[in-house]
Structure formats: C-alpha cells, structure tokens
Amino acid sequence: MRVRAYTLVTLLLVTITSGLQASVESPSITITSLSEGDWIEGEVEVLVDGDVENLELLVNGTVVASANAGEALIWDTRDANATSPASFQVVARGELENGTQVESAPVSVTVLYPRQLTYDGGSVQPEWHPEGGIFVFKSNRGEEGHIFKLYTLIPGEEPELVTTDRVYHGYPGWSPDGSHMVFNSYDPEVEGVNEMDIFVVNLSSGESTPVTNNSDFDDSGRWSPDGNFISFHSSRSGDLDVWKVAVAENGTPVGEPIRLTPGDSNEHCPRWSFDGEWLVYETDRVEGTDVWIMRGDGSDARQITNDDYHDGYPGWSPTGDWLVYDSNRDNNTDIYLIPTIPLSPQSKLSAAPQKRVTMHHAQDRHPSWSPDGRSLLFHSGRGGDVNIWQVEIPDLSVNIDETEDDSGFCTAIVTEENIDEVDDACVATFDDDEEAPTELEDRLEDTLPSISITSTLCLITLLAFMRRRSNV
Numbered sequence: 001m002r003v004r005a006y007t008l009v010t011l012l013l014v015t016i017t018s019g020l021q022a023s024v025e026s027p028s029i030t031i032t033s034l035s036e037g038d039w040i041e042g043e044v045e046v047l048v049d050g051d052v053e054n055l056e057l058l059v060n061g062t063v064v065a066s067a068n069a070g071e072a073l074i075w076d077t078r079d080a081n082a083t084s085p086a087s088f089q090v091v092a093r094g095e096l097e098n099g100t101q102v103e104s105a106p107v108s109v110t111v112l113y114p115r116q117l118t119y120d121g122g123s124v125q126p127e128w129h130p131e132g133g134i135f136v137f138k139s140n141r142g143e144e145g146h147i148f149k150l151y152t153l154i155p156g157e158e159p160e161l162v163t164t165d166r167v168y169h170g171y172p173g174w175s176p177d178g179s180h181m182v183f184n185s186y187d188p189e190v191e192g193v194n195e196m197d198i199f200v201v202n203l204s205s206g207e208s209t210p211v212t213n214n215s216d217f218d219d220s221g222r223w224s225p226d227g228n229f230i231s232f233h234s235s236r237s238g239d240l241d242v243w244k245v246a247v248a249e250n251g252t253p254v255g256e257p258i259r260l261t262p263g264d265s266n267e268h269c270p271r272w273s274f275d276g277e278w279l280v281y282e283t284d285r286v287e288g289t290d291v292w293i294m295r296g297d298g299s300d301a302r303q304i305t306n307d308d309y310h311d312g313y314p315g316w317s318p319t320g321d322w323l324v325y326d327s328n329r330d331n332n333t334d335i336y337l338i339p340t341i342p343l344s345p346q347s348k349l350s351a352a353p354q355k356r357v358t359m360h361h362a363q364d365r366h367p368s369w370s371p372d373g374r375s376l377l378f379h380s381g382r383g384g385d386v387n388i389w390q391v392e393i394p395d396l397s398v399n400i401d402e403t404e405d406d407s408g409f410c411t412a413i414v415t416e417e418n419i420d421e422v423d424d425a426c427v428a429t430f431d432d433d434e435e436a437p438t439e440l441e442d443r444l445e446d447t448l449p450s451i452s453i454t455s456t457l458c459l460i461t462l463l464a465f466m467r468r469r470s471n472v
Helices: 002-026 400-406 439-447 453-471
Strands: 043-046 053-059 061-069 075-078 086-095 102-103 107-111 123-128 135-139 149-153 169-172 181-187 199-202 208-211 218-223 229-234 239-244 268-273 278-283 290-295 309-314 322-328 332-339 362-370 373-380 388-392
Touching: 053 075, 061 075, 123 169, 123 278, 123 373, 123 388, 135 169, 169 218, 181 218, 199 218, 199 229, 218 268, 229 268, 268 309, 278 309, 290 309, 290 322, 309 362, 332 362
Parallel strands: 123 362, 239 268
Antiparallel strands: 043 075, 053 061, 053 086, 086 102, 086 107, 123 135, 135 149, 169 181, 181 199, 199 208, 218 229, 229 239, 268 278, 278 290, 309 322, 322 332, 362 373, 373 388
C-alpha cells in the first residue's frame, strides 16, 4: 500500500514538473511592428521581439524574408499586376540556441496596391467628379513653375486640358452636375499670390466668373452638393476662417459671404460631406493642427483628431462615417482614415481607431474619396516627381451587428434576452456528469496561467493526499 502511495505521488510530481518545464521552455517570439487588421503597402519593415537567431518571415506559409537577430525583416508587398486589397497571414520564425525553431502568433494584415495615374510631374490636388469615373487636378506640366492649369483624367486614359480664360488655377472642384468647376486664381502679371480669389468656369464655354473679388487671400473653394453655396477659406477677417457664399446655378454669387468660424485661430480647407449637411476643415484651434467638423451653418463644431501632428486637407467618405486626411508624422506625410463616430454622446472626440493607408517615405498628400467608396486619390512624390496616385481600400461599411453575425467572433455579453441568438459555440456547456470549473480552479488558473488545469487539479489532489497521510 505504501509503495502504491509513493508511486502515485511520484506520478503527480512528474505531471506538475512537466507542465512547469513546458512553460519555462516555451519562449516567445512576437511581431511588434504589425497589429491584427493593419493595412500595409510597399516595402514593409517587420520588427520582431525575442531571443532568437536566423529570423524568417512567413507570409501565407511561404518564406519571403530572412534576417539576423536584431535586424528588421523586409517584406516587399509590391505587385505591378495587383490593384484590389488582399489579405495575408504573417508569422515570424526563429531559432533558439539549441537549434529549436519557434514561431510567433500569426498576424492578419491587408495589403494595398497604390498605382500611378500621371507621369509628367507637377500634378497635384486631385478631386473626384461627384459621380466618379473622372477627376480633375492641377499641373504645371509644360508651364513655368508658378503657372498651373487644370486637367481632367479618366484613370487609364490621357489627361485632357480644361480650357479657361485664367492663367493660374488652384484647388479645383466640381459643381454638383459636373457642368462647372470652382478654383482659386490670381493674375501673376499684376497681383501677388496673397491676392487669390475664388472663380467658377463654365466647362462648355471656358468663360470664368469671379465668386469673390477683394485684396485678401481666398482659397479652397468647394461647391455644396445641393448647388446653393460655395465654401472657401479667407484671410479677410485677419486670420484664416471658413466662409460660404450663396450662389446661383452657374456659380454667380447672390449674397454676401458668411463667416462660419469666428475666433482667433486659423481654420481652412473646408469640404462638404456628400449629403451636404456637414463641413470638415483643419484648424489650429487647440495644440497642433487637427481635423474638425461642423454643420453647414457653422454650428455644432466637433474635434475629430487630437494629436500633436499636423493633420491636414480632410475629406469625407460617401457614407459620412469616415474622414480621410493627410498627417505629417516623423517628418513624413501619409494618408490616414478616422471614423466620425464620437466616443460617447457627451464626447466630441472620435472613437478611433485610425487606419493608416500609405507608408511610403515620400510625401503622400491631398486625398479625395471616390463616390463609390472604393478608392482614394492622392498626390505623391514617389519616384522623385509629384504625380497623382490611386489606391483601392477594403470595405469599411461593415457595422457592429454584421461583425457579430459574420466575423466568427462571439458577442461580448450573453444575457437572457440574447442567448437564443448567440451561437452555441459561444456558450460554455457541461455534461450531466461534468461539473463547471470551481471558483478555486478559476483563481488558480489566473494565478498560474502557465500551468494547465490538469496540473493544477493534480497539485490539489497531491496536497489533499499528503494531508491525509499526515493525519493517519
């Protein structure tokens, strides 16, 4: 009997020791530069944390990069034939001193494929037509450096010059029906760049009409979707502010400009939401330059970004749920997205998280969201010259309810009211002869996460056995 007892004790100790040894011998290797669900593009630097050598990067099971300990793994995601976003699973692998290979937890990412649309350089400030399919941009191709003209482009075709009676053109945008364009201009022969005004041009005749006419700086005109107003920013109040003016169908002003952003800060680059209810703009109202939104009459101003960077030239998604903007971080400007949903009914800050769209070392700026929601235009210095680029993005329209139903994840809270709607796999069940985990087991598992429940139960049994033997 005594021999059997010591045998049982020995087996239990071996079981516990094995569990502890497995924990000690399970080294961690972690991908630190990528997070689950990230969007990436171009050459991606993947950083790994772990005491391992002979690093390898596996993408969908295939080794795509290798490096020595402490070095970054470089994954070149570029594909000249790809345009649509693609999903990949990324794993880092390395070797311990004893030669054992270990792998990180997989990280799922989406690769984006920006493509170049113009090639002559000096092309900036793209803006989609309200119905999509074609966009306008300004370019100084074939001109003196300070002279910009307007061009339209259907992706995949050649740019076409927009004929006007003006010499300089900047920040172009469309009328709601696409028959006119709004832009800012000055006469280089007699005026300085600080005497910019807003103009509209009839695309059929090439004849332009002034919307503003003063000696101050008026810039970034944008037509409201209902055609009744043109918004712009102006220095006429001393600081830069957002203004709007009522206009006729052809863009002729029918009233006096109205100031929408009173105060001592600078507000500029306004753009209308697709439904015409809101304006987004950038401002230095608080520390840094952030993105704000307000209603079309200037009321209900809300801060969206809140950081120390320069967040600029914001625009809307077609649904109004997201904003796109460029942000200068670490001396480089890239394109980001951020939701407009507030943190709470009492908060005016965005709920985030943000989505980074571009990560090239060149400057990526001035994004414009396509009306179908599927792609972004921007101008970029990739390749040395500044040209127009386009990138398709994943669908952002999935809401929380759809995510719970379709993503394979369980709802966070199960109640009597929703239990009938919860997948069986999300609810813990026990056989008639099986007991639910006790409070003690739960507490032990939290305290000793590296020891299995089986080992914990063995430890409890051993202690009980030893206590019983001591009482005999």
